[in-house]
Amino acid sequence: MTGWWTAPTSERDARVELAAAYRAVADFGWTDLGATHLSVAVPGEDDAYLVLREGLFFDEVTASNLVKVGVDGVIRAGEPGDTVNPAAVTIHSALHDARPDVASVMHTHTPAGLALTNHPDGVLPLSQHAMRFWKCHGSHVYEGIALDDDEGPRLAADLADHELLLLQNHGLLTVGPDVPSAFSALYYAEITAQMQLASMSSSAESITIHSETGARTREQYDASRGYMYRDWLGVLRAVERKHPDFAD
Secondary structure (H helix, E strand, O other): OOOOOOOOOOHHHHHHHHHHHHHHHHHHOOOEOEOOEEEEEOOOOOOEEEEOOOOOOHHHOOOOOOEEEEOOOOEEEOOOOOOOOHHHHHHHHHHHHHOOOOOEEEEEOOHHHHHHHOOOOOOOOOOOHHHHOOOOOEEEOOOOOOOOOOHHHHHHHHHOOOOEEEEOOOEEEEEEOOHHHHHHHHHHHHHHHHHHHHHHHOOOOOOOOOHHHHHHHHHHHHHOOHHHHHHHHHHHHHHHHHOOOOOO
8 A cells, every 4th residue: 555545435445444444453452352343434425334243353344244324323234134233323323423524433442541531631741642632632421331322412512523532431432534534543542541541550750741832732733634644554554464355
C-alpha cells in the first residue's frame, strides 16, 4: 500500500478498510473476545453502517462477513441467520444517526482504557499523546450493558462534537469522519490511557504539562491531521503482510 489514502467510494472498499481495522485492533491486543465493535458508514447511504457479525472474533473478520445494519437497527445485508451484538446496535446506530460528520465509530474494553474512564477528571495532562484529547473529550456515566435504545441519545449527547468518549467503568469510544481518523484517535486514546495508568502507579509525583502548553499542543494536533492518514497506510501494509485473507 503506497501513495496517499483515498476515501472509499463503494461498499466493497469500505468493507475492506473496516476489516483491516478489525485485524489491526486484534494485532494490537485491544480485543475482549467478541464483546467490542467497530463500524463504518456505507458510502452513498446515509442511514446504514457495517459492523462485525455477532460471535466472530476480530481476527476472523473479513470484508465479506461484515454485516450491514440500518440506523434503525435492522440488518440489511448478511448471511442467513446473522445477528449483531445488541449493544453494538444501540451504540453505533445512535452515533451514526446523531453525527452526520461521523463515518466510523470504534469501541474497546482494554484494562488501561477502562482505568482512564474511571478517573474523575478523565484525561490528565501527563503525556504528549494526551494533549490530543485534553479538555476536549466527553464522558458517559455507566448505565449497564447498552441494551436500552433510549441510552443511545444520551451517548450521542455526551460525545457532543468530540472524537473521544470515555464510557465510565466500561471503555473507550472514538469517532472520526473516516476509518483512519477514528483508528488514530483510538490508538492515541489507548496510549494515553497506558501512559496515565503507568504514571499514576508510580510513587513519585507526576510532572504535568502546563495548561498553555497543553492548549498549544492540542492546536498543533488539530492543524496537522495528515499524520493520521500516513499512519493508516502503514497499518494497512502491516495487515496485508500478516493477514492476506482480510479482504476476502
